[in-house]
Amino acid sequence: MLYREAGQFKASYQEDQQIFPIRQDRIGFAAILVFFFGVVPLVANQYWLQAILIPVLIFSLAAIGLNILTGYAGQLSLGSAAFMAVGAFGAYNFMLRIDGMPFLVGIVLGGLCAAAVGVAFGLPSLRIKGFYLAVATLAAQFFIVWALVKFPWFSNHASSGVITAQRVEILGYAFDSPVSKYLLTLAVVAVLALLAKNLVRSTTGRSWMAVRDMDVAAEVIGIRPMHAKLTAFAVSSFYCGVAGALYAYTYLGTVEPEGFSLDLSFKILFMIIIGGVGSIMGSFFGAAFIVLMPIFLNVVMHSVFGGAMPAGMGSNLELIIFGGLIIFFLIVEPHGLARLWQLGKEKLRLWPFPH
Amino acid sequence: MQLKKTALIGAAIAGLLASGYVAAQEQFIGLPSYRVGPFGSNGASLYGGWIDYMMMVNERDGGVNGVKLSWEECETEYNNARGVECYERLKNKGPTGNSTFQPLSTGITYSVLEKVAQDKIPMVTIGYGRTDAADGRVFPWVFPMISTYWTQASAIVNYIGQKEGGMAKLKGKKIGLLYHDSAYGKESHAIMDKLAEKHGFELTKVAVANPGNEQQAQWLQIRQLKPDYVVLWGWGVMNATALRTAAKTGYPREKVVGVWWSGSEEDTIPAGDAAKGYTAAGFNVAGTNYPVVQDIQKLVYAKNKGNMEDKSRVGSVLYNRGVVHGIITVEAIRKAQEKFGKGKPMTGEQMRWGFENLHIDNKRLAELGAAGFMPDLNITCADHEGAGKLKFQQWDGAKWTVVTDWIEGDRQLVRGMIEESAMAYAKEKGITPRDCTKEM
Numbered sequence: 001m002l003y004r005e006a007g008q009f010k011a012s013y014q015e016d017q018q019i020f021p022i023r024q025d026r027i028g029f030a031a032i033l034v035f036f037f038g039v040v041p042l043v044a045n046q047y048w049l050q051a052i053l054i055p056v057l058i059f060s061l062a063a064i065g066l067n068i069l070t071g072y073a074g075q076l077s078l079g080s081a082a083f084m085a086v087g088a089f090g091a092y093n094f095m096l097r098i099d100g101m102p103f104l105v106g107i108v109l110g111g112l113c114a115a116a117v118g119v120a121f122g123l124p125s126l127r128i129k130g131f132y133l134a135v136a137t138l139a140a141q142f143f144i145v146w147a148l149v150k151f152p153w154f155s156n157h158a159s160s161g162v163i164t165a166q167r168v169e170i171l172g173y174a175f176d177s178p179v180s181k182y183l184l185t186l187a188v189v190a191v192l193a194l195l196a197k198n199l200v201r202s203t204t205g206r207s208w209m210a211v212r213d214m215d216v217a218a219e220v221i222g223i224r225p226m227h228a229k230l231t232a233f234a235v236s237s238f239y240c241g242v243a244g245a246l247y248a249y250t251y252l253g254t255v256e257p258e259g260f261s262l263d264l265s266f267k268i269l270f271m272i273i274i275g276g277v278g279s280i281m282g283s284f285f286g287a288a289f290i291v292l293m294p295i296f297l298n299v300v301m302h303s304v305f306g307g308a309m310p311a312g313m314g315s316n317l318e319l320i321i322f323g324g325l326i327i328f329f330l331i332v333e334p335h336g337l338a339r340l341w342q343l344g345k346e347k348l349r350l351w352p353f354p355h
Numbered sequence: 356m357q358l359k360k361t362a363l364i365g366a367a368i369a370g371l372l373a374s375g376y377v378a379a380q381e382q383f384i385g386l387p388s389y390r391v392g393p394f395g396s397n398g399a400s401l402y403g404g405w406i407d408y409m410m411m412v413n414e415r416d417g418g419v420n421g422v423k424l425s426w427e428e429c430e431t432e433y434n435n436a437r438g439v440e441c442y443e444r445l446k447n448k449g450p451t452g453n454s455t456f457q458p459l460s461t462g463i464t465y466s467v468l469e470k471v472a473q474d475k476i477p478m479v480t481i482g483y484g485r486t487d488a489a490d491g492r493v494f495p496w497v498f499p500m501i502s503t504y505w506t507q508a509s510a511i512v513n514y515i516g517q518k519e520g521g522m523a524k525l526k527g528k529k530i531g532l533l534y535h536d537s538a539y540g541k542e543s544h545a546i547m548d549k550l551a552e553k554h555g556f557e558l559t560k561v562a563v564a565n566p567g568n569e570q571q572a573q574w575l576q577i578r579q580l581k582p583d584y585v586v587l588w589g590w591g592v593m594n595a596t597a598l599r600t601a602a603k604t605g606y607p608r609e610k611v612v613g614v615w616w617s618g619s620e621e622d623t624i625p626a627g628d629a630a631k632g633y634t635a636a637g638f639n640v641a642g643t644n645y646p647v648v649q650d651i652q653k654l655v656y657a658k659n660k661g662n663m664e665d666k667s668r669v670g671s672v673l674y675n676r677g678v679v680h681g682i683i684t685v686e687a688i689r690k691a692q693e694k695f696g697k698g699k700p701m702t703g704e705q706m707r708w709g710f711e712n713l714h715i716d717n718k719r720l721a722e723l724g725a726a727g728f729m730p731d732l733n734i735t736c737a738d739h740e741g742a743g744k745l746k747f748q749q750w751d752g753a754k755w756t757v758v759t760d761w762i763e764g765d766r767q768l769v770r771g772m773i774e775e776s777a778m779a780y781a782k783e784k785g786i787t788p789r790d791c792t793k794e795m
Contacts, residue, residue: 046443046446047443047444047446047447050439050443051439051440051442051443051444052440055436055440149536149562159486159541159542159544159545159776160461160465160485160538160539160541160542161537161538161541162465162538164465164468164469164783164784251436251439252435252436252439252466253466253468253469253470254465254466254468254469255435256435256462256465256537256538258462258536258537258538258565259435259436259462261565294437295437295440295444298429298430299444302427302428302429310662310664311388311390311399311402311428311662312390312391312395312399312664313664314390314430315389315390315391315395315430315432316390316391318391318430319391
């Protein structure tokens with residue numbers, strides 16, 4: 001009964017088209033925003049902000065990016081980490097080479113670089129599909145990392161190819177404390193996530209989904225598959241690029257091209273599979289799961305069983321349990337965490353009387 | 356059965372809690388280790404040696420002036436993002452917080468380089484990391500001790516020159532640099548270019564992609580080039596593959612000289628016969644016949660408290676390197692206590708002073724039971740490197756044999772480059788270098 005919609009009538013188109021048509025959702029969403037913007041910075045310590053929340057937010061953004069491409073437009077991609085690298089190195093170079101470049105503009109330009117590269121590597125999607133396309137994006141993964149290493153100009157001729165992010169400053173305010181970095185990351189992620197949510201409900205989003213479900217049928221009803229696919233690649237890469245720039249600027253501080261390896265691409269792919277393919281909220285769930293679970297296991301292994309078994313075994317057990325959990329989870333709920341959330345909502349709608 | 360298990364776990368938790376309450380005077384050391392992944396076996400040996408040394412100090416001396424050493428591991432998987440998480444997690448543990456951070460990964464070193472200065476936690480990167488951090492005036496919180504990559508590259512070239520019968524003979528020779536394509540591998544480029552120019556040898560750089568288990572193309576290239584020597588700049592699984600592929604392509608292993616991260620049993624044993632005759636640099640030697648290692652066997656392993664699962668690796672190169680980490684950390688605690696009060700746990704800031712004033716001469720090394728085990732060390736405010744000496748060891752198919760005395764690099768050349776690079780960093784970041792004449 002928590003989700004009782006009785007009495008909520010939509011009397012105008014505007015009301016019918018809002019993101020959260022149910023009042024409970026609107027209240028819940030506002031409460032979540034207030035909690036993360038207002039309460040978390042007050043109660044969370046440095047460790048939580050810097051080492052847990054910031055990476056979860058950044059990976060959520062990258063997962064949204066991949067979800068747009070794979071979940072909504074149906075184009076498989078294994079190059080998300082490379083697009084993150086383009087965003088990071090792009091933003092770094094814009095801020096390095098243009099004096100007085102504002103931080104947010106630099107980040108957006110980094111994202112646009114990634115979008116351009118994404119479109120270039122998305123071109124094969126016009127001809128090939130599925131696994132074949134995945135292999136084409138795999139080429140992007142290898143090519144981009146190779147190019148960033150090969151041409152020292154990208155890393156400003158640093159002796160080891162590592163870039164150190166510049167100070168983050170907006171309108172004279174320096175974002176150097178964990179709280180301020182967290183709030184900045186959260187603000188960027190929240191805005192882009194809302195944007196993504198709206199985008200997938202718009203004409204563009206609908207054309208993506210039409211192409212995903214059956215591209216021939218989509219073409220027949222007047223959707224341009226080329227346009228749909230390339231916009232999906234552009235938007236997806238833009239999101240990954242911004243995530244990469246944030247990864248460099250608000251999380252690690254220094255990044256090297258090897259940091260954006262195939263491993264990371266797979267991790268982002270796991271995030272959307274675990275979280276829920278074709279769901280913005282699922283991207284957040286998936287990122288939280290993939291980032292937090294290994295840390296949780298590590299802490300548990302050390303604090304509970306630390307003395308009782310060899311350290312090497314603990315580390316290996318962590319991986320085993322993590323892998324096992326993923327498999328178990330996918331068997332029990334193949335549609336991901338977002339589906340669980342949806343089921344929970346359905347149950348709450350009827351609660352406490354299931355029939 | 357179920358009851359027994361529950362009781363066991365309960366007892367373990369109770370024991371853990373109890374141990375936490377008893378030891379109030381303890382020095383906490385956070386260990387960002389890795390025991391899984393492509394470099395896992397290396398991490399296991401090194402951190403094993405380090406933990407065993409600290410355990411031995413606790414057993415034998417009851418800690419440092421009565422302050423017990425305590426530590427906690429955090430698995431990084433050699434991954435930068437996980438390393439940052441570990442750094443943050445360990446930062447505030449123990450009565451005085453984490454007293455030193457030693458990640459054994461160049462990538463993680465870079466990622467926390469600015470954080471350690473903010474949090475006032477000294478980062479000790481023995482034999483790796485950002486080379487120009489050896490300039491303590493610009494990097495007060497980073498200690499790339501014993502030998503940086505640049506000194507090492509220079510010492511390797513000196514060794515090759517020595518083998519050829521004089522540095523002048525290097526002119527016109529061809530040297531290949533087979534490197535791990537990462538920040539770690541590329542750290543060597545600047546100095547190798549400079550040395551090639553100075554001594555007139557021809558340098559060819561050949562990159563191997565991470566983690567390095569595919570090198571067919573690279574060795575084909577080497578076979579075409581026919582270099583007089585190949586410097587192997589690898590880590591983990593890359594080294595054994597390099598030696599095996601060298602054997603397959605018929606390149607003599609006697610002409611392959613490894614850096615210290617390519618010179619452990621973890622690299623040669625998997626390569627089997629292909630490793631025979633291969634030489635590698637090292638700033639510590641292998642073997643168990645040093646009093647310090649024997650103390651560990653007597654006081655730790657005899658009581659079944661050892662950290663190594665594979666006890667046969669006690670005394671291996673990387674295990675002994677872990678002992679070096681232990682010796683340096685414990686000596687720094689001792690030094691800091693002399694100034695800031697014996698019998699008290701030291702804060703990160705006090706530890707930094709301890710590291711910066713660390714002088715371990717040969718006499719002290721003999722007292723520690725480590726004469727000839729590692730080079731003597733003299734850290735100052737300006738010079739965070741402090742030794743710069745290497746020994747070369749050759750693999751005879753079963754064990755490492757030391758083939759040279761301590762060889763030094765071209766200190767003058769390297770120091771000049773370090774200062775130049777550090778100043779460029781200071782300028783980029785707006786740091787005013789410290790005035791070392793005013794420090795005591």
